[in-house]
Each structure stands twice: as structure tokens, then as C-alpha cells.
Amino acid sequence: MKKLKTIILMIFFTTISFGQSSMNTEKSQIKDLIIKSFDEIWSELNSKNIEKYYTKDFLLLENGEVWNNDSISNYLDNAVLKKPIPTRVNSFEFIEVKVLNGMAWVAYKNEAIFTVENKIIRKAHWIESATAILTENGWKLEMLHSTRAKNE
Incomplete structure (x- = not known):
């Protein structure tokens, strides 16, 4: 009986550990999604990457x-035509990431x-939130x- 309880406890803790590891992996994927989407769409001014990172019905709500x-x-496409094209470097401070059942939301600076x-x-600061689906x-x-924040 002791062996059975030990085996059951080992399976239970392994399952919990795996679930936490999976959740951390998904949170990392969401952070990467945010970072890469900004780098490959907004920094590169590349409209071809929109479908790589955004759903077909994606909405951006920015300052009204x-x-x-x-x-x-x-x-x-119009920004690429203006010369000189500035280099944009993004940095992020993640506030919260939540993932559940193939859906996620994230808040970050x-x-x-x-x-x-x-x-x-120019320096620009925003506080933003996003939703994602798997x-x-x-x-x-x-x-x-996206809401503009005061420059710090």
C-alpha cells in the first residue's frame, strides 16, 4: 500500500511540475510573439509580416x-517611402502574462x-495590452x- 501511495504522489507531482513548465513555455512564447512582432513589423516597416503575427481580424486600438x-x-508601406528611414529599437518590460485554453493576454511597457x-x-513610451490565440x-x-505614456 505504501508503494502505491508513493507512486501516486510521484505521478501527481510530476504532472504538476509538467503543467508549470508548459505554462512557463507558453508565457515565453507570448513574450517572444510581442517582441518579434514589433521588431519584424514596426521596426522593419514590413507589411508582409502582418499575417505572420496578426490574425486576419486583428485590431490595434491606439490613442482613440x-x-x-x-x-x-x-x-x-508609406513610411518606407519617407527618407531617411529611422532605425527603431524596441525594449519591453512585461507586467503580466496569462495563458489559458489556447488564449492569452499580456500587459507590458x-x-x-x-x-x-x-x-x-525620438523616444516613445507606451503601456500596452494584447490578446493572442493559439x-x-x-x-x-x-x-x-496601446496608450502613450510620458517619457521617463
């Missing part, structure tokens, strides 16, 4: 404006530093809400 994939694509010829031309192609963002 509602953007979708088409409006984001138009913005990026976002800072971007824009430079031209190694000279800072698709057959991995995690994708379905909504992002």
Missing part, C-alpha cells in the same frame, strides 16, 4: 484610433528609440491596445 491589418499595411545616423531623434500556425495576436 482603430487600425486593422489594411490600415497598418498602408501606414507601413514598450519603449522605442528612433535614430538616424546614430543620433536619437492557431494551427502558432500564437497570433488578435488585439493590441
Whole structure:
């Protein structure tokens, strides 16, 4: 009987440990999703990466404006035409990430530093939240809400 209890306890704790490890992996995937989407869409000004990171019905709510994939694509395609194109470097401070049943939400602080010829031309700070869903192609963002914060 003691052996049976020991085996049951070992299975129980292994299952709990695996569940926590899986949750941490998913949280890391959500953080990576945020970082890579900003780097590969907004820093590279690359509208072709929208479908890689955003769902087809993605919405960006930014300071009272509602953007979708088409409006984001138009913005990026026009931004590439303006010269010189600034270099954008993003940094993130994650506040909270929650994942449950193929859905996630994340809250974070976002800072971007824009430079031209190694000279800072602008710093921007936002506090943002996003939702993501697990698709057959991995995690994708379905909504992002962005509010400008004062420069620190």
C-alpha cells in the first residue's frame, strides 16, 4: 500500500511540475510573439509580416484610433517611402502574462528609440495590452491596445 501511495504522489507531482513548465513555455512564447512582432513589423516597416503575427481580424486600438491589418499595411508601406528611414529599437518590460485554453493576454511597457545616423531623434513610451490565440500556425495576436505614456 505504501508503494502505491508513493507512486501516486510521484505521478501527481510530476504532472504538476509538467503543467508549470508548459505554462512557463507558453508565457515565453507570448513574450517572444510581442517582441518579434514589433521588431519584424514596426521596426522593419514590413507589411508582409502582418499575417505572420496578426490574425486576419486583428485590431490595434491606439490613442482613440482603430487600425486593422489594411490600415497598418498602408501606414507601413508609406513610411518606407519617407527618407531617411529611422532605425527603431524596441525594449519591453512585461507586467503580466496569462495563458489559458489556447488564449492569452499580456500587459507590458514598450519603449522605442528612433535614430538616424546614430543620433536619437525620438523616444516613445507606451503601456500596452494584447490578446493572442493559439492557431494551427502558432500564437497570433488578435488585439493590441496601446496608450502613450510620458517619457521617463
